[in-house]
Amino acid sequence: MTTVFKKFATGIAVVALLTTGVASGAMASPVTKDITTNITGTTNPVFSEISATSFTTPFALNGKDQVMTGAAINGFTVTDARGTGAGWNVTVKASQFEDKVLGRTLTTDALSLSAPTVTKAVGALGSSDPRTITTAGGNIGVTDIRVLSAAKDGGMGTFDVSAMDLSVNVLPKDVLAGDYTSTVTVSIVAGP
Numbered sequence: 001m002t003t004v005f006k007k008f009a010t011g012i013a014v015v016a017l018l019t020t021g022v023a024s025g026a027m028a029s030p031v032t033k034d035i036t037t038n039i040t041g042t043t044n045p046v047f048s049e050i051s052a053t054s055f056t057t058p059f060a061l062n063g064k065d066q067v068m069t070g071a072a073i074n075g076f077t078v079t080d081a082r083g084t085g086a087g088w089n090v091t092v093k094a095s096q097f098e099d100k101v102l103g104r105t106l107t108t109d110a111l112s113l114s115a116p117t118v119t120k121a122v123g124a125l126g127s128s129d130p131r132t133i134t135t136a137g138g139n140i141g142v143t144d145i146r147v148l149s150a151a152k153d154g155g156m157g158t159f160d161v162s163a164m165d166l167s168v169n170v171l172p173k174d175v176l177a178g179d180y181t182s183t184v185t186v187s188i189v190a191g192p
Contacts, residue, residue, distance in 0.1 A: 012187050014042030039087050045155075048077040050174065055168070071166040072185075073113070073186065077121055078086030078159050080146070080188020085153040091144035093185050097168070099178035107174050109139040111182060114165040116147060120157065137164065144187070183190050 054071045059068045073092070080088055092113060097106035116135035118130045132154025136147055147164065150156075166184075 020037065028175060039083060042081045043047075043080060044190060045080040045088040045188055047079070047186075050076045050139075050175050051073070052166070052184055055166075060167070060172065061170070061172065061175070065172070066170045067167050068170065069165060069167045073164045073166065074183065075116075075163045076161050078161060078188065080087075080150065080156050081158075081169075082190075083156070084130050085152045085156060086190055087152045088148075088155055089146050089150070089189050090148035090162075091189065092140050092147050093142060093144045094140045095183045096142060097180040099176070099180050099184045102176055102178045104176050104178060104180075104181060106168070106170070107129065108141040109131050110174075111141075112139045112169065113137045113145075113147065113166050114167075116149065116164045117162040118159050121160045124158040128154045130159060133150060135158065140184070149192060 053071050055068060055071045057068075057070055059066070078088070078090065094111050096108050097110055098104070099175075115135045118133045118135060119128060120127045131150050134149045134151070136145065136149075136160065138145060148161065
């Protein structure tokens with residue numbers, strides 16, 4: 001009788017396990033739910049306040065072609081938080097050096113600018129690769145030159161831009177001794 005009882009008890013246990021397996025399989029269907037978020041961006045790329053230093057050492061004419069250095073556009077930060085991937089440009093132009101007392105000017109290409117370097121800003125490691133931003137220097141005149149250009153889908157995030165050294169090229173035939181002033185304008189515009 002114990003053998004019959006054991007078989008009966010084992011049979012009930014097997015049926016209970018099978019019933020539990022079927023019941024739990026029916027309740028295990030997946031549940032899906034869409035979640036959404038709205039991510040907004042800024043209207044335009046921006047840069048931090050930009051300043052420039054003047055030439056502090058007097059420039060002594062010597063009758064030869066000379067280059068005066070010692071001024072700079074100080075380093076600044078560019079942030080593109082638009083979320084468009086449209087790219088951007090930083091341009092620089094300068095008015096012609098003029099001595100208002102003498103009524104004299106230097107040549108329009110007398111001022112030149114070194115190319116900057118670009119790195120990801122501290123705390124902005126998720127920014128685009130800085131290599132997506134091209135840099136340039138050269139003579140600056142009354143028309144804009146691009147010193148930074150972020151390619152399409154590049155330049156997104158925040159970047160530190162190094163100082164750009166300024167220098168004045170002086171040819172003896174083009175200059176009289178005096179106090180010359182130029183206004184440097186730095187702009188940021190959308191588009192690669």
